[in-house]
Amino acid sequence: MDFSTENSQNSAPGSVQAAKLGGSRKGPDAQSVTKRLQTELMQLMTSPAPGVSAFPGADGNLMTWAATIEGPDDTPYSGLTFKLSFAFPNNYPYAPPTVLFKTPIYHPNVDFSGRICLDILKDKWTAAYNIQTVLLSLQSLLGEPNNASPLNGEAAELWDKDAEEFKRKVLGRHRDVDDD
């Protein structure tokens, strides 16, 4: 018997129970997504990985998250922080989340609107991945771009040819975004 769903039925939005269950109104599927995301959040909090962090959006909706990656040392991105957004589909984790860079970034595999070309976010996705692994993959992507399939051809070219110019472009493009 599931009491939590029953009791959220008639309570006003904003009450503790209703809010706690987030998207419980969307049916059993949404329920399990919520549960999974809650568990992931707990994991992220109890065993945080250095340089990456993520958290649900300020409106309390578990289906969209914001994340932060710190640029790894020994890369052109060192010392910079990048904001990302995660949007989870209703059948997560059976489908990958949609991940976008919010901070403008100059990178061979990221286009100018923040879209990312990364296989594990597309056809290589499995349910075994989670937010933390995605973030770590993206962090390593910063240091090791996949120049075979660039979204930003110029960047891919510069990466190999002119590290100085690349770094200059990275710094030129980087801008701190503040969400409020």
Place this chain on the structure above:
Amino acid sequence: MMTTETRWNAGKRRVFQSVFQTAVSQPTPYSTPSVRFTEQSQAFGGPLAHTPQKRAAAAYLSSPVNPHASDQTRFDRSWHIVTSRIALPPSVAAEDSFGPLPNSQEAEDEDFDDALRDVLDPGSRLPLADDTEDVLSWHTQQVRLHFVSHVLPLLAVCDTYTDQAQVLLGSMRTLEAAHRQYLFGLSLIIRAIDQTEADQALKKFRRDLHAIVGNSVSSSLMDALRTVLGQLMTVILGLPSALRGSHGEQKRSKIQEARREMTQLVESLCKIGLAGERFQILFAELLNNIMATYIYETFAGRWGPSGDVIPKAHAPEHASAQPRCIRELSSWVEDNYGRMAVEVTNHLGNVQVAWADVEKWKEIAVGRLASLRISELFDIVISWPDSEGGINDLRYTVTTPQRRLQLTDAFSTALQKRLLHSGRSTLDILRTYISMIKTFQRLDHSRVLLDRVAYSLQLYLCTREDTVRIIVTSLLTSPKEDRLEARKTKLVELVELLHEPDQYRSERQDDDWDDLTWVPAPVDAGANYKRRKSEDVIGTLIGAVGSPEVFIKEFQSIIGERLLSEQTGYEQEIGVLSLLKKRFGESSLQSCDVMIKDIQDSRRLDGVIHRGAMNHPGRGQRDWTIHTKILSRLFWPDMGDEPFVVPSSVGDMQKSYENIFEHLKPSRKLRWLNHLGQATVELELEDRSISEVVRTYEAAVINAFSEDVFKGRAPTWTFEEIWQHLQIDEDLLAAALQFWVDKMVLRKLPSEEYTVIERLADAEQHAAASASNAPGSTQIAPHDNAPSPRKAKSGMSEKEKAQRQVYWQFIVGMLTNSSSQMPLGQISMMMKMLIADGFPWSNEELQEFLADKVAEGEMELAGGKYKLVRK
């Protein structure tokens, strides 16, 4: 005063009249013939005595010499005869008599008849008289004048009576007498006209008269009428307050009496013209008020079970059967109320009570009953289950969405005013909530009403910290416990419910198709409405206090306390656990299972270890007095950890116990929780010996006083010394010292040292001495001043530290990603939403935590918002 005066005046007038006959004939001034002067010796306008001169004059005037004049004269004379006969007495003697009515026999004389005919029909009989008048309108006019100048003052006198009944009676008598007088005059006139015309004239006169009377009714007369009529009606309609003290036959005769009086009253009111519009309005108002009073007096507080109606709930198809109160009320409306209204209106003539009206009255009455019950609903809920009748009434009457809304509104207000304030204990509130769940379940199967009113209550319960604890301890109460004792502290109702099979109906969502009692959802149900069949009090209650997780957690910690207590059997706990499992599922209560198993296992293991210890070489001779309960740390709620140095003998025992245990269970390790548990302490003092079962830290403290440290000196410790010696938490130490001081084993010296009281007599001397030194401060502090060790946890346990670390991670994550700065409320809300096991901190606790972080330089607070310090 007034009456006696008027009576005296009347008497005086009568004497005067008998001598001078002033009132016998007063010619009406404008009908006096003007063709001649007054004769000699006759006063102008004075009384026309029947003197020979007058006859002569009359003969002269009627002589055929002047036919015009003679006709006119004849008319005038006839006019005079008629008018002087029907003229009203100029004054009224007393309010109830206008002098004797002139004997109608006396009026038979020819003269009058002849004159009357002349006056009535001057056109044919006296064609030449120019100056003729209508005697009927003259009479009406004179009646009007008379009424205004003579009757009204009398009525005003009547109005001054203090007794309302007297006012009414006096006024009515006066008016009746006036009517008699007025109608007599009219009857004389209409005797001479033919039937139809006479009827018409009579009707017209009546109408005129009633208009005058009706328009001149004073407000005090109306008040009197209202009072008298109201009294009669209350008796006739059988209002309990009107019939108090009379029974059976007496009552019936009283009602009969009132009914007769009522009929008379209405009849005479009709006769004297008081039954006009104002009376009808008054009557309608009275009917309305009396219905309200009747319903209030008869049905207020009558909620007794109706017996015959619906023995069991869950049967909405019986809802059409009328509850007893409703049946009584409608038969009252039909038999008493309607009947009286019909009786009265029949007299009035122009109003008819239709059957539809009676039906409408019934509806109104039922509506009134509904609002009465609505206003009583809170009391009905409180006195459930003795108020079943009230609920049945409500279920029958509250059918429209508007009324349902009215019900929930009224109830919510009552709830706020009477329950949801700090004056009520959580126990009260919970108890009321249980009654509410039950009553509303009976009232409305759909639960829409309950959900509407319960929301504020649930919110309020969330603010009470002891809610969950009360529910859980109540669930664990044994049903065999003394009911009355337990009622004071526990919700014994819950235990009964827990064992009720009804509470465990399956709640499938898709079983509508084979449900024969299916009804559509109520129109006012919310969008997420879901039908539920059983009342499921416990489920609702647990739902009210937040998520089941919170509940299970509290259950765990309470059951943990109980398992660690002295008690030996745990049947009650196991029983409740298995019932709760049915509710929440096996997995969520797994750790409770483990806890119970731990206790059972450790009893066995303890036995094994003891046997092992006996066989252990070199240990056999020692007393082996330690027993343990071995808890699997992961599954138990946080027990806290307050380490202190145990007495060395105990420490030795612990060590060997540990060895044997680790030998038996190689993969497990023992960690002692010294502060939990009991010890039996035997103290031998000079004049007495004490044997107590005390807490371990209390035992350790008293043990410190017996240790060989002192070598013959009187054992004395300061607080600091003993604290360092035992390495114990200060709060625990203070509690333990206070405990022994209360037991008259230790006392505090003026030098802030503690010492043992070897002889009680010494202590009393000391106490007396210090009491005289410092009046007002006694040695023995009241027991409840001692800080309780449960609260006295100052050190943070590992678990709590870990938890705080996780919370801090949450906050960092939140402020890094979601929003770089947030106010306290939002942080708290996010934490509550996002932490799966619930976030137990209150806003104040969170604020304190954040303040610590601000002090540590991790965060900063600006404009009411917290943000991370960028490094």
